[in-house]
Amino acid sequence: MTANPVSVNSNACLISPEIGKSYIAPAHPPLKLGVLASGSGSNFEVIARAIQNQELNAKIPVLIYNNPEAKAAARAEKYGIPSILLNHRDCKSREELDTKIVKTFQEYDVEWVVMAGWMRIVTKVLLDAFPDRVINIHPSLLPSFPGIRAVEQALAAKVKITGCTVHIARLEVDSGPILMQAAVPVLPDDTAETLHARIQVQEHKIMLGAIALIAESNRKYCD
Numbered sequence: 001m002t003a004n005p006v007s008v009n010s011n012a013c014l015i016s017p018e019i020g021k022s023y024i025a026p027a028h029p030p031l032k033l034g035v036l037a038s039g040s041g042s043n044f045e046v047i048a049r050a051i052q053n054q055e056l057n058a059k060i061p062v063l064i065y066n067n068p069e070a071k072a073a074a075r076a077e078k079y080g081i082p083s084i085l086l087n088h089r090d091c092k093s094r095e096e097l098d099t100k101i102v103k104t105f106q107e108y109d110v111e112w113v114v115m116a117g118w119m120r121i122v123t124k125v126l127l128d129a130f131p132d133r134v135i136n137i138h139p140s141l142l143p144s145f146p147g148i149r150a151v152e153q154a155l156a157a158k159v160k161i162t163g164c165t166v167h168i169a170r171l172e173v174d175s176g177p178i179l180m181q182a183a184v185p186v187l188p189d190d191t192a193e194t195l196h197a198r199i200q201v202q203e204h205k206i207m208l209g210a211i212a213l214i215a216e217s218n219r220k221y222c223d
């Protein structure tokens, strides 16, 4: 009898995100994360809360958002994190926006960049300033369904399983070495909204898991 592919546990993780919860005592300086967000900022808030609860040895010196409507800014205020609006509409090119981002992150002494729902294509300007130190979260099991409307792409392709990915960012959109993924089954009556909501539950786990992995490897290899 063949296994039913839909019978995957909805919490199935290809790599356990539980690592984020096993964090114990900070013997090392916290990882300084500069966060980029364009929208709701739920991934940003999950990181901020984990730091506040001492589940992650990190801090967020600054949040940058590009859209004046982004709810992420209000979330930053709740956690006492400075937030700066760098509106892409005020820039003549992607490079100009990234130059402003780099300057701001350098002013705040940022070590790693987290694209937490950052809906702009990044350029060499940002990636060269933080080599191998920019991570991105995407709502699909990359390399499937890169680019915009990943959840809708998965529904249109009628896949039975999709999920989310945290990876090191490269120039090509949604490409680069994968740090962590979680699988999410697609249910027969799923809409983009219901599926995205279940994907986001997993995103919040792998986001913390990936940052915990980075903090741990920093501690081991960068002393």
Ligand code: GAR
Pocket: 037, 038, 039, 040, 041, 042, 043, 044, 116, 117, 118, 119, 137, 138, 139, 147, 148, 149, 150, 174, 200, 203
């Ligand atoms: C997340 O689902 C994230 O994966 C997606 O935007 C959402 C932001 O949610 N990012 C991309 O599609 C980037 N290619 P949030 O603002 O609640 O964190």
